[in-house]
Amino acid sequence: MKTTRTFFVAFLSLVLFATALEAQTQYYFHENFEGYRGVIKDEAELTVTSNLIYVDKTSTEFGYKFKLEATRLIPSYTGNTFDTTFCAQVLNRGRYRVNAWMISREIDLTNATAPELRFDYACGLHLGVNNFKVMVTESFNGTDPLASTWVDKTDESGLRTIEFFKGSAYPTRFAQLKVDLSAYAGKKVYIAFNNESPLDMETPFNPEEPLHYVDNIIVGEKVQLPTGVYLSENFEAIPGPNDADFNSYNGWWNADPKNPGRNFKKRIDTTMPANCLIIHNNGRTSANAWLVSPIIDLTNTTKPVLSFDFGFGNYVDTTLMSVKITDEFLQGASDPYQYVWENVTAQTGINNPSIVTRHHESVYPKTVHRVTMDLSYYVGYKINVAFNYILPLDNVNTPPNPKVPVYYIDNFMVAEDSVISSTENVINRNDYFRLMNGQIELNSNVVTAELYSIDGKKVMSGTTGQLSTQQLKGIYLIRIVDENAAINTFKLSL
Numbered sequence: 373m374k375t376t377r378t379f380f381v382a383f384l385s386l387v388l389f390a391t392a393l394e395a396q397t398q399y400y401f402h403e404n405f406e407g408y409r410g411v412i413k414d415e416a417e418l419t420v421t422s423n424l425i426y427v428d429k430t431s432t433e434f435g436y437k438f439k440l441e442a443t444r445l446i447p448s449y450t451g452n453t454f455d456t457t458f459c460a461q462v463l464n465r466g467r468y469r470v471n472a473w474m475i476s477r478e479i480d481l482t483n484a485t486a487p488e489l490r491f492d493y494a495c496g497l498h499l500g501v502n503n504f505k506v507m508v509t510e511s512f513n514g515t516d517p518l519a520s521t522w523v524d525k526t527d528e529s530g531l532r533t534i535e536f537f538k539g540s541a542y543p544t545r546f547a548q549l550k551v552d553l554s555a556y557a558g559k560k561v562y563i564a565f566n567n568e569s570p571l572d573m574e575t576p577f578n579p580e581e582p583l584h585y586v587d588n589i590i591v592g593e594k595v596q597l598p599t600g601v602y603l604s605e606n607f608e609a610i611p612g613p614n615d616a617d618f619n620s621y622n623g624w625w626n627a628d629p630k631n632p633g634r635n636f637k638k639r640i641d642t643t644m645p646a647n648c649l650i651i652h653n654n655g656r657t658s659a660n661a662w663l664v665s666p667i668i669d670l671t672n673t674t675k676p677v678l679s680f681d682f683g684f685g686n687y688v689d690t691t692l693m694s695v696k697i698t699d700e701f702l703q704g705a706s707d708p709y710q711y712v713w714e715n716v717t718a719q720t721g722i723n724n725p726s727i728v729t730r731h732h733e734s735v736y737p738k739t740v741h742r743v744t745m746d747l748s749y750y751v752g753y754k755i756n757v758a759f760n761y762i763l764p765l766d767n768v769n770t771p772p773n774p775k776v777p778v779y780y781i782d783n784f785m786v787a788e789d790s791v792i793s794s795t796e797n798v799i800n801r802n803d804y805f806r807l808m809n810g811q812i813e814l815n816s817n818v819v820t821a822e823l824y825s826i827d828g829k830k831v832m833s834g835t836t837g838q839l840s841t842q843q844l845k846g847i848y849l850i851r852i853v854d855e856n857a858a859i860n861t862f863k864l865s866l
Contacts, residue, residue: 401479401591405458414442426475438462438474459587462567473517476563486594489551494543496583498536504584505566512562525551548623600788610638623666636663648782651761659763662708675789676747683737683780687730691723694760701756719745735778804852812839824849
C-alpha cells in the first residue's frame, strides 16, 4: 500500500503564501530600471527620474557614473515575450579616482511597521577590493551627497560575504540582499548606492576594477511568517510565461554553474496544481542544475520539519534528483561544488516508489505527493536546502534520449512539526476521483475503491459511481485499484 503522504497540499501554507504576496506588493519604493527602456540606450549614463533624484559623481576627475546595462541575468517579460532586462551598472576600470552615487527619491515610511530594503546585486572581475556601498540617510539636499550623514548598511546587507565573479566582467547570477529598516519606521529616508574608487593618476593602471550590478531595488514590509514557520514558498510570483527561466527569486538561487543549459523553470499547466517548478533535460546535453533555498534559520527551533510537493513523470529506469543540505552556502557567484553538502534524498523519500509514484506514461504525473523530513538534526544551525538535478549525458558520446525524468516541485515549507501536521489536507486534482458535495465521485478508470479510517478500519467500498460520505467527518484513506491494476492510496479530509 502506498504511504499516506500522497497528493495533499498544506492549506495553511497557501494562506501564508497569499499573505506574503500581499505584503510584497505594498512597496514604498520599487525600481527595476525598465522605465528607461526606449528612453536611453544600453550603456548610457542613467538620468534623473521620479524615483532616482541623484545620479552623478562627486569627484572632479574623469570617471564613470552609474549607467544602464542590458542583461539577461534576470529575465523580464512583456506579455509572453522574453525581453532583455535592464539593471544599473557602475565601474571605474582603475583609471581615475571616482565617487559615483545613485540616490533614491525620499521614501516615506511614516506608516511603515517593519520596512525592509531588498535588492539584487552581482559583482564581476572582483580581485579582492570592493568599495561598493549601500547607505541610508534621513536628510539629503538633492545636490550634494557629501553634505549628508549616511549610515553604511553594506555589511548588514551581506554584500561583502557573498561569492563574487573573478574571471569575468559579466556575472551570470545575482544574489538578493536585504537590509532591515525597522529603525526608520515612522520616518522618511533616502537610499544610496555608492562606488568610491580611491585610485588616481599616480596609481598604476588597473584594467580589472570590479563592475557592480544592481537591480530590483525594493523597500517594502517584511514578510511576517506565523510562529513556527521558518520558510514558506509556493513560487507563484515568478515573472513570465510557462517555462520561464529565473535566476534570483525571493532569495532562491537557480543555476547550472558548470554547464549552463537547464535551470529549474516556472511551470503553468492546468494538469498540475497552480504554478510550480519543473526540471527536465530531454537527454540532449549534460546537466547539473541546482535550486538552493534562502538561508533557513533554525537556531531557535524545537522540531523543524521540511515538507514539499513532489511529482515524477516520464520515468523509464533512472532517477536524477537529489535533495541536499549545507550550512556553508554563499549566494552570488557561489559554485555549489565548493561546499560540503549532506545528501538527504533518502530521508525525504522522493526516489522511493512506495512514497512517490513514478509515472512512466506521461511527462505529467497523475499524482503529486507531499513528502516530509525531520530536520531536528539541524536545530541550532542556519541551513540551505538544495534540489540537485544531474544528467551525465552529452552531445558527443551519448545519443539524445527524450525519455528522461521530469520533476515537479511546489509548496516548499520548513516549519515546526506541529504546524506541518496540522496543515495536511487533500485536494481533488487526480485521475481517479473528485470530492463533490460531500461525496467521492469515482472516474471510469477505477476498478475498486476502498475507504479506510485513519486507524485502518474499512468504512466502505465501491466500483463505480459514488461513495456517499456526507455523514463522515475527519481524516480518511482511500485505496484505489485502477484498470491497469496499479494501486494508489490517498489521504482525505472529509
